[in-house]
Amino acid sequence: MTDELVPDQADAPPAAPPPKDPTEDAAASWLRRVSSSGSTVTVLAFVLALVIGGILIAVVNPAVTAAAHYFFAAPLDTFEAAWTAVSEAYSALFRGAVFDYQADTFAKAIRPLTETMTVATPLIIAALGVAVAFRAGLFNIGGQGQVIMGASLSAYIGFTWHLPAGIACVVALLGGLFAGAVWGGIAGVLKARTGAHEVIVTIMLNYVAISFLAYFLTTEAFRVPGSAEPKSRTVRPEAQLPLLFGSQYRVTWGFVIAILAAVFVWWLMSRSRIGFQYRAVGFNPNASRTAGFSVQRITVYVMLTSGALAGLAGAVQLLGTSKYLTDGIAGTIGFDAITVALLGRSKPLGIFFAGILYGGLSAGGRFMEAVTGTPISIVLVLQALVVLFIAAPSLVRTIFRLPAPDAELKGATA
């Protein structure tokens, strides 16, 4: 199971077969299967990450440091202070991400959950793009640039073109999709025609996109007339994505778009002919070439698809959440999308939940920083640790002394 995140092994066997040992009874065999399954490892990976994060929070907490000065006089004080610091931080994280049990009304109490959905929306879409490339054996690190280009074009369409309601929004979304596809396609064409490595090209294109965005924000076409601020005009109301649950919450129909995108990617990669070719090229380019696929052409298509999804993520973020363009429009969506795709093991359903989780961690992290003063960057540490542990299931099993699944005993090849 060394390669669980790798696109090649997208269709892993459903579950380890029950052990052959006849002395083992049914309950023990069930226990064995559960404790060695992927989902157990995922949960334990979380526990590990939260424990390490908790240690970090406690170590830097001033109250803990103060108590540690007289540790040998009253050791319990230190642990008490540490427990307070960690439990306060994590409960604030939960209150900011899922359910604020201290709010007055139910409507306010579930607002954090809707915030999580809002933050998760572009992450899910962009991560789907990364995953399509992954499974075709390509590393699209250029999500950030594609999100920026998608957001820029959809903003431009959104505030300049006078189109009837409904159509305006769709056209602006398609504009974002198109711009992202072009930006991803450049890397695809260069890879196919010259062999230029897509990791390098997409990283460089990120910087180029950032400069383009900075330039756009200085032009008359984008800027608010009479203002020197690096900020574009606001998208016309017809082009904005409508709210999903009314004006109380920020969630827009973008969330539905994210679900549709996940369904589309599932269909594309698992049911369509072209998706089969994508996966075949990712699995073994030489065999695909022998089978008569044009690897060059498919490489370009993959990067177009991947970029289009990232561009759509940018458009959704712009038309739904921010409504005007600034130099920080993309935030870290493009980079977070890579980790979301890894966490979701490049599968649409997994990415959906991974995106929600990430959205929750960032929404909750902001709340935590505001309430307890714990820096939001701890969230990055948690995210990185979770992905690391999930990527190395055998490490987690070693730490918790879990049995290895049968598949692993046979020796997985990389």
Place this chain on the structure above:
Amino acid sequence: MSTVIEDRPVADAPVMSARPALRVPITLGVLGVIALLAFGLGSDSGMDSTFNLSFRTDVVQLPDLVVPTKGTCLVLSLLCLGIAAYSYFLATRLRKTPMWLTALYGVAWVFAFLVWAIEGKSTSLVDLLQGSLLLAVPIAFGAFGGVFCERSGVVNIAIEGQLLAGAFAAAVVASVTDSVYLGLLAAPVAGWLLGLLLALFTVKYAVNQIIVGVVLNVLAVGLTSFLFAAVLKPNAETLNTPPLLQPIAIPVLSKIPVLGPVLFRQTIIVYAMYVMVVVLTLALFRTRWGLRVRAVGEHPEAADTVGIQVNRTRWRNVMWGSATAGFGGAFFTVGYIGAFGPEMSGGKGYIALAAMILGRWTPIGSLGAALLFGFATKLVSALSVLGTPVPSQFLQMLPYLLTIFAVAGFVGRVRGPAAAGVPYLKG
């Protein structure tokens, strides 16, 4: 994962081809025509371009170099076109354009651009060169770190995180101990710790190397930003005010006009970079150790068969490479700016990765690519100060476009170590 870092083209074309490779001559020719039209014919006659050859603080001031803009641009662009024509001639004979000729072309072209851009104004040549060198330092160390790892078959995307960790550790240790040299020692240790994780996950647990690299970068950014916000910011005067490295002038060498002060009146990190490039080149290509490392990176099964311990070699090289990148990170804090700031490496680790590929996985090539990148970045900032007709945002793209162009145009078909990215599982 045969598709991870390797520069094999996905082209369907066979490797052997009798057609002349016209890409290089055509690229050179097109650029030469652009130089002739834009710089040579596009500039006004009767204007001069001025280069200052000394720092203002220098005791001995050299006279400024003043050249007529139009004439110089014409001569240089015609030289470029001449080289392009010769390259075409070589290509039709199925011969490659020699590297030094391409380099000469690059220098001539850039100089033509420079002369055109500062028409009627003046710029400091020494400042430009020194700035390029300094900007290249962290990139070069990052690229050396990458060479260490990839030559043994481990892709190191975590260079960015290692630079950042090195910068952080150097700043904190130098502040606490008030010794800049202890800070310099702490930086490689921080990079080494990240390398430990990289090796643990990629070599021992055989997790996909790019995934681990990407995640370790997130971890490094998260950890350093968290510790910065929680610990360094409230205690800035005790924990984040490191002393700065002072430049050391090397006797005799630093007295060479123009190049002396640029190359030999620098801090110890820059000198370490000179030493590193020589030592690493010799070690990789002239020693038994280097041969073994390269064997492990190219064909681990074969290496294993003759008794080289593949995974031990990889562990060792990842540790060395990560420590090297971490050392380079010290440049950001104690070598240049002083205080640590969140995400201060600003993507230089990724640039280092590109520099390594551009430099064809060799230390000298990596240094050259890093210098090229440093020069492009420094040029952009120098030009935006002077004011040019091109919007500064487009100038800022220049280094990145240059990298894409170089990767796609010149090194597209160059291959990296064959086994890079593939975990070695004995059995």
